[in-house]
Amino acid sequence: MSEPIEEFRGRARAWLNQNMPPLSPAAWDRRAEGRRAVERDLQRRVWDGGFAGICFPAEYGGLGLAPEYQDVFSDESAPYDMPFTFNLPTFSILAATLVDFGTHEQKLRHLPAILKGDELWVQFLSEPSGGSDLAGCLTRADRDGDVFVLNGSKIWSSGAAESDYAMCLARTNWDVPKHRGLTIFILKIHQPGVKVEQIRQVDGSMEFCQEFFDDVVVPVTDVVGEIDDGWTVATRLLTHERSAVGGHSKYISGRSIGHDPSNDDDNTIVQLVRDLGLEQDRHARQLVAEAQVRQMVSRALIDRVSRGIAAGAASPASGAILKLFLATGVMRRTEIGLDIAGEVAAAWPVQEPHTPGQIMSEMSLWRQGISLGGGSNEIQRNIISERVLGMPREYAADREIPYRDVKRTGG
Amino acid sequence: MTPLLDDRVACAAVELDLTEDQAFFAQTTRKFLAAECSITAVRALESSDDGFDRDYWRRGCELGWTSMLVSEADGGGSLSDHGILDLVLVAEEMGAAVAPGPLVPVSVVASTISAHGSPAQKRTWLPGLLSGELIAAWVSGDGAIVEAGAQADVFLVTVDGEQRIVAAADATISPLVGLDLVRRFARVEISADAGEPIGGDGERELQIAVALQSAETCGAMQRIFDVTLEYMADRYSFGRPLSSYQALKHRVADNKMHLEASHAIATAAARAIAEDAPDANEVVSAAKSYIGAIATELIQDCVQLHGGIGVTWEHDLHLYLRRATVNRATYGTPTEHRERIAATIVGAA
Numbered sequence: 001m002s003e004p005i006e007e008f009r010g011r012a013r014a015w016l017n018q019n020m021p022p023l024s025p026a027a028w029d030r031r032a033e034g035r036r037a038v039e040r041d042l043q044r045r046v047w048d049g050g051f052a053g054i055c056f057p058a059e060y061g062g063l064g065l066a067p068e069y070q071d072v073f074s075d076e077s078a079p080y081d082m083p084f085t086f087n088l089p090t091f092s093i094l095a096a097t098l099v100d101f102g103t104h105e106q107k108l109r110h111l112p113a114i115l116k117g118d119e120l121w122v123q124f125l126s127e128p129s130g131g132s133d134l135a136g137c138l139t140r141a142d143r144d145g146d147v148f149v150l151n152g153s154k155i156w157s158s159g160a161a162e163s164d165y166a167m168c169l170a171r172t173n174w175d176v177p178k179h180r181g182l183t184i185f186i187l188k189i190h191q192p193g194v195k196v197e198q199i200r201q202v203d204g205s206m207e208f209c210q211e212f213f214d215d216v217v218v219p220v221t222d223v224v225g226e227i228d229d230g231w232t233v234a235t236r237l238l239t240h241e242r243s244a245v246g247g248h249s250k251y252i253s254g255r256s257i258g259h260d261p262s263n264d265d266d267n268t269i270v271q272l273v274r275d276l277g278l279e280q281d282r283h284a285r286q287l288v289a290e291a292q293v294r295q296m297v298s299r300a301l302i303d304r305v306s307r308g309i310a311a312g313a314a315s316p317a318s319g320a321i322l323k324l325f326l327a328t329g330v331m332r333r334t335e336i337g338l339d340i341a342g343e344v345a346a347a348w349p350v351q352e353p354h355t356p357g358q359i360m361s362e363m364s365l366w367r368q369g370i371s372l373g374g375g376s377n378e379i380q381r382n383i384i385s386e387r388v389l390g391m392p393r394e395y396a397a398d399r400e401i402p403y404r405d406v407k408r409t410g411g
Numbered sequence: 412m413t414p415l416l417d418d419r420v421a422c423a424a425v426e427l428d429l430t431e432d433q434a435f436f437a438q439t440t441r442k443f444l445a446a447e448c449s450i451t452a453v454r455a456l457e458s459s460d461d462g463f464d465r466d467y468w469r470r471g472c473e474l475g476w477t478s479m480l481v482s483e484a485d486g487g488g489s490l491s492d493h494g495i496l497d498l499v500l501v502a503e504e505m506g507a508a509v510a511p512g513p514l515v516p517v518s519v520v521a522s523t524i525s526a527h528g529s530p531a532q533k534r535t536w537l538p539g540l541l542s543g544e545l546i547a548a549w550v551s552g553d554g555a556i557v558e559a560g561a562q563a564d565v566f567l568v569t570v571d572g573e574q575r576i577v578a579a580a581d582a583t584i585s586p587l588v589g590l591d592l593v594r595r596f597a598r599v600e601i602s603a604d605a606g607e608p609i610g611g612d613g614e615r616e617l618q619i620a621v622a623l624q625s626a627e628t629c630g631a632m633q634r635i636f637d638v639t640l641e642y643m644a645d646r647y648s649f650g651r652p653l654s655s656y657q658a659l660k661h662r663v664a665d666n667k668m669h670l671e672a673s674h675a676i677a678t679a680a681a682r683a684i685a686e687d688a689p690d691a692n693e694v695v696s697a698a699k700s701y702i703g704a705i706a707t708e709l710i711q712d713c714v715q716l717h718g719g720i721g722v723t724w725e726h727d728l729h730l731y732l733r734r735a736t737v738n739r740a741t742y743g744t745p746t747e748h749r750e751r752i753a754a755t756i757v758g759a760a
Contacts, residue, residue, distance in 0.1 A: 270756055279757040288756055289700070289749035296697040300675035311428060321668050328668075384667050385660035389640060392655040 008069055012076045015049050020080035036085060036120065036162045043083035043117030046253070052115040053091075055250040057099065061112030067250040074254050082254035083117065085159070090114060091251040092244035094121035094167055097237045101225040106186065110165070123237065124154035124168035124187065124211060129409055131156065131372075132379050134169065134238075135178045135231060136398070136406070139213065141170035141185065148172070148185065148223075150193075150216040156373070160209035161196050163189055167237065173228050174404040181403055182230035184237075186222040193217070203366045238375060239316055245374045246322025247298075248306035268363070269333065272340050272356040287336045294329050301325055317387035320380040327371040327380075334364035429500075432490040437500040439474055444508040450727050453593055456511055460586075461562050462593040463511035465543075471512060472543030476501050480522035480619065485537050487525060493685030495619065499626035499677070506630025509730045511593035513546055513559035515623050515742075519616045520547035520567040523574065527610030532576055536565050549616060550577075550599050558741065560597030561586040568601055569613035577606030591737045592730060618684050618695045620742045625677040625698045628706045628738045629670075631731045636670050639663075639713040659716065666709050673702045693755055696748035703745040706735040 003011075020042070046052045047061075054070040056062025063069070095114050098107060113119045130136050139152025150170055160166065166187045173181030189196065193216035199208040225233040243249045269291045278284035305322055308314030337360035338345050344357030345364075371377045385391040398406040429437065447467050456462055472478075479494035479501075481487025490497045498518060505514060521540045524532055539545030548563035552570065557563075561584050566577045583600040640663065643654035653659055680698035683691040710732045714721035721728050739745065754760065 273757055280760060282760075285753035285757065285760065286746065286749050289752040292693075292752055292756055293697045293700050293749065296679070296694060297672050297676045297701050300679040301672045304671065304675035304678065307428065318671075321671055324664070324668050325672060328665075378661070381661040381664035382657075384664035389663065389667060391640075391644075391660050391663065392652065394657060 002065060002069070005068055005072060008065075009072045009076060012051060012073050015051065016077055016080050019045055019049055020077070020082065023079055023081050036159070038081075039083040039085045040117040040120070042081065043086050043115075046083065047116045052253075053111070053251075054253065056095070056111060056115065057107075060099075060107045061115045070250055070253060074252070077254045084254055086114075086117070086120065087249075087252040087254065088244055089123055089158075089241070090119070090121045090163075091253065092249040093237060093240045094123060094165075096240040096244075096249070096251050097167065097233060098224070100236055101184075101233050103221075105221070106224070110186070119165055120159070120163040121165045121167070122157045122160045122163045122189075123241075124157055124160075124166040125234070125237075126154065126156045128153055128155050128210070132376055134234065135182065136408070137169050137171055137182060138408075139168070139170045140174075141172050141183060141218065143172070143220075146220050148183075148218045148220065150185070150187070150213045150218055153210060153212050155199075155208075155210040157209050157211065158207045158373075160189060160211060161198055161206075165189060166211075167224060167233075169230055169234055171403065172230075175402050176228070177400050178398055178403045178406065179231040181228055182234065183227050184224040184230040184233040185218050186224060187216070187218060191216065201366070201369075203362050239319060241374045242319035242323050242380075245370070246305070246319050246326060247302045248309075248319070248322065268356050268359055269337050269340060272337060272360060275356055276340070276342070276344065278340065284340050287340055291333050291336050294332060298325060298329060315388050317383050320375070320383040320388065323374065324377055324380040324384065327377050330367050330370050334360070334367040338364055430491060433497060433500060436475065436490055436497060437504060440471075440476075440501050440504045441507075443471065443474060444504055444510050448508060448510050450509070450730065453509055453511060453730065457592040459593075460595075462591075462595040463513070468512050468546075469543035472541065476512075476514060477517055477521055477541050477543065480518050481525040481537060481541060485525045485533055486541050487521070487537075495622060495681050495684045499622060499681045502623040502626035503630035503633075506627035506632075506734065507634040509593075509631065509727075509734050513548070513562065514627075515620050516548045516558045516563070517546060518623060519549045519619050520565065522619055523567055523609065523611050523616060524576070526615075527574075528576070529607075529609075532607065532609065536576070539564070548597075548599070549620070550601060551613060551616070554599040554601065556587065556596050556741065557599045558594065558596055560584055560599045561595060566599065566601065566606075567609070567616070568606065569611075569616060570603075572612040574609050574611050574613065575606040576609045577601050581605040589737065591733045594734070594737055614692065615684075617742065618680075618691060621695045621699045621748075622677070622680045622684055624738045624742055625673075625680055625702045628702050628735055629673050629677045631734050632670055632673060632706050632709055635710050635713045635728065635731050636666060639716050642717060653716070662712060662716070666712060669705045669709055673705060676701050690755075693752055696743075696751045699743060700745040700748040700752070703739040703748070707732065707739055710735050 043052065051073060053062030054065050054073055055067055058064035095111060098110060110119060114121065125134055127138055129138055139150065139154065141148040141150050152170065154168065157166065166189055168185045168187040169182055170185060171181055172183040193214045195212040197210045198206045199210060200206055201208055240249065244252060269288055273279060273284050273288050302322055305314060305318050309316055309318055341357045341360050344355065345361035348355045348358045382394065386393050478487040479489045479498040502514060505512065517540055521537065524536055536545065540547055545564040546559055546562045547565045547567065548557050548559045550557050550566050550568045564579050566579065566582060568575045568577055581601065585598040587596045587598060589596045643659065644652055646653045676698045680695045683694040688694065714728055714732065717728060720726050750760065
C-alpha cells in the first residue's frame with residue numbers, strides 16, 4: 001500500500017525546504033560551465049533524501065510509485081534548484097530504455113548509479129552521414145569472441161563531453177536489410193579509442209559533440225536487447241524521446257525552467273511587453289495573448305494525448321503530435337518575441353546582459369534546434385501520417401536488400 | 412456522391428474518458444441525428460423560416476438536450492455532476508452532423524433562469540424550454556446579431572453586466588439572412604426598461620456559449636478531417652492514391668495536430684467551467700481564439716485537398732465551412748477573446 005499522496009506531498013515539501021537551494025538565475029543557464037557538477041551533487045541530495053527515481057522500479061533503486069507521486073513532487077520542487085539536466089536524456093530516454101530492455105545485471109549496475117547522480121547518459125544515434133535516416137547507420141561493431149570492436153563516428157550528442165555513458169547504435173550485420181543488422185550497446189564514453197570533440201552552436205554554446213571510435217572494445221554483456229535487433233530498442237528509445245520532449249514522461253522530475261521557448265511557464269514575452277511599456281499597444285496585446293493561448297493549448301494537448309496513450313485510445317506514436325506542436329510553437333513564439341522586441345533585439349547595453357531583448361533574439365537564433373533534434377518536424381509528420389493515421393508509407397529504395405548493397409552519399 | 416453522414420465514421424468524442432452514461436447519451440444523440448437530420452434533410456431546411464423543425468427540436472429535448480444545465484429542482488438534470496460536460500457531447504454531435512437547432516441560446520438562457528430566476532420566471536419559461544415548446548435567445552450588447560432571435564419566445568438581455576428577461580412581444584425583431592444554411596439570426600431591439608431583472612452578469616453565459624460552440628466546431632472539424640482522409644485514400648492521380656504523396660501527408664499531419672489541439676482545449680474549457688476554475692474565463696477565451704481561427708483554416712485546407720469538387724454547392728463541405736465560419740464570428744471573435752486574455756496578463760486596455 002503506497003503512502004497517501006497528501007502525506008507524500010507534505011513530506012516532500014518539508015524535505016525540499018530543508019535540503020534544496022532556492023532557484024536562482026544561475027540555474028537558468030543549463031549549458032553554463034560547471035553546471036553539470038552542481039547537478040550531480042543536487043541529484044545525490046535527492047537520492048539521499050529518498051526522492052530519486054519516483055517512477056523507477058524499486059528493485060533498481062527507484063521508488064516504484066505511480067506518476068501522480070512524481071507530479072506532486074515536481075509541483076512541490078518548483079521553487080528550488082533541481083538536477084534538471086538529468087531529466088533529459090538520462091532519466092526519460094536512456095534509463096527508461098534500460099528499464100524496458102536491459103538485463104537484470106545491466107539494470108543493477110547502472111540504474112542505482114544514475115539515480116545517485118553518478119552517471120549521466122547520452123545517446124549516440126545520429127551520424128555525420130545522415131540524421132533522419134537513423135537505421136542507415138554506418139558505425140560498425142565487429143564481433144571478436146566475447147567482445148565487439150567499434151569503429152565509426154556519431155554526432156549531435158548533446159553534453160557527451162561531460163557525460164559518462166551512451167547508448168550507441170552500430171551495424172553488426174551488413175548482409176541483411178538495414179533495420180535487421182543493428183545493435184544497441186552500452187558504451188563508456190571516456191575510454192581508450194573514443195575521442196570527443198565539441199561543436200560550437202549558433203548561439204555560441206558548446207553543447208553538441210562529435211565522437212570518433214577507433215577500435216573501441218565493448219563486451220558482449222553490454223549489448224542492450226538482442227544482437228541484430230537494435231532497431232526494436234532504438235524505436236522504443238525514440239518513443240521515450242518523443243514522450244520526454246513532448247512533455248509527458250513519468251521519469252522527469254521537476255519542472256522545466258528558465259528562458260526556454262519550449263517551456264510552458266516561460267514569461268519572457270510578457271516581461272518584454274512590460275519592459276518596453278507596450279501594455280496598451282493593441283498589436284502587442286494580441287501577440288502576448290496569442291503566445292499565452294499556445295501555452296494553454298499545449299498543456300491541454302499534453303494532457304489529452306498522455307491520457308489517450310495511457311488508456312490505449314490513442315496510438316503510442318501520437319507522441320509525435322506533441323513534439324510537432326511544441327516545435328512549431330517555438331517557431332511562432334520566437335517570431336512573436338522578435339515582433340514585440342523591435343530594435344532591442346538587435347543590440348543591448350554592455351552593462352546589462354540578459355535583457356529580454358537579448359534573450360529573445362538569441363532564442364530565435366536557436367529556435368530550429370527543437371524542430372531538428374529528437375526527430376525533425378518532417379519525421380514527426382511522417383510518423384503522424386503513417387503510424388497514427390495509417391496513410392501509405394514513403395517509398396524507400398533501401399528496403400529488403402542487404403545493407404552492403406544500399407547506395408550511400410558519395411558512394 | 413457519398414453522403415458525409417453515415418455509420419462508418421465514428422465521431423471522436425471531445426472527452427476521451429466518458430462514463431458509460433455519457434457514452435450512451437452521445438450515441439443516442441448521434442443515432443437520433445443520423446435518423447432525423449441527414450445532410451439531405453439539413454439542405455431541405457435552407458428555405459424554411461426557422462431553420463429547424465419544431466417537432467425535431469421537441470424530440471431532441473426529450474433526449475435531454477435542454478435539461479443538462481437546469482437543476483433537478485427546476486425539472487432538469489444532468490448525467491454527470493456537471494451538466495456542461497454532458498452537453499458538450501450533444502454540441503459535438505450536432506457539429507459532426509451540421510445539425511439545426513438553437514442549442515446554444517436555449518442552453519444559455521435556461522441555465523440563467525434556473526440559476527438566478529424568480530419562482531415566477533422559472534414557472535413561466537422553464538417547462539416550455541425544457542420540453543422544446545418554447546425557444547429562447549440571448550441578446551448580448553446591442554442585439555445586432557442574435558442567434559434564433561426571430562424564433563425566440565423569450566430573451567435574456569445582457570447589457571454592461573446587468574441582465575433582464577424580456578418576452579418576445581416586447582421586442583422589435585428583424586430577421587437577417589445568415590451564412591449558415593440552417594442557423595438563423597435576427598436584429599433584436601429592446602427598450603432599456605422592458606422585462607424584469609434577473610441575476611448573473613453575462614460572464615457565465617459567455618463561457619457556456621463559447622464552450623458549446625467550441626465543441627460543435629470540433630465535431631465539424633473532426634467529420635471533415637475524417638471524410639478528407641477517406642477521400643484521399645480512395646482518389647487516385649498519376650496512378651497512386653492522393654494519400655501516398657508526402658507533400659499532402661505532411662499537411663494532413665499538421666491538420667491532425669491542430670484537430671487534437673482543438674479537442675484538447677475545448678475539453679479544457681468545458682472542464683474549467685464545470686470546476687468553476689479561477690481561470691475559467693481565460694481557458695474559455697483560449698479555446699475560442701484557437702479553435703475559432705484554426706477551424707476555418709483546417710476546413711479550407713480540406714476543401715483544397717478535395718480539389719474542384721470542394722468548391723461546389725453539390726458537395727457537403729461548404730455546409731461545414733459555413734458553420735465553422737459563423738461560429739468563428741459569433742460570441743466574440745478570436746481577436747476579441749485574445750483581448751480578454753491580454754487584459755488578464757498585462758491589464759485592461
